[in-house]
Amino acid sequence: MRERVLVVDDAANLRELLTVLLEVEDDFEVVAAVGDGAQALAKADELEPDIVLLDIAMPVMDGFAALPQLRRRLPEASIVIFSAYEQREQAEKALKYGADIYLEKGTSVVNLVTRIRELRANHRDGKQAG
DSSP states (O other): OOEEEEEEOSOHHHHHHHHHHHHTSTTEEEEEEESSHHHHHHHHHHHOOSEEEEOSSOSSSOHHHHHHHHHHHOTTSEEEEEESOOOHHHHHHHHHTTOSEEEETTSOHHHHHHHHHHHHHHHHTTOOOO
């Protein structure tokens, strides 16, 4: 079964890159890639993805504004903050607002994919992310 992914980042080239990188994996299907939190909410309602890969700093509606609403709308989804911010307080805030994990954009593609797979496996097994 392929996990349905919603990619949310204001940088079009990064959205495209993440889409390609995830699509080559047998277990991911990118169902949409959008540029801000408002678009993410609309696509979340429409597509009900299993995974949301969410940036923080975006125009219109940033990731922190969208995050609690996404969590309410998609209680079973895994929400991964994928941000350039390195500060620990940003990660703590993201987790407090409902993210399952916080990954920095400098992480390798292998680490990103591995962490998402682990998160989904834990979710299916009924465990909390850690």
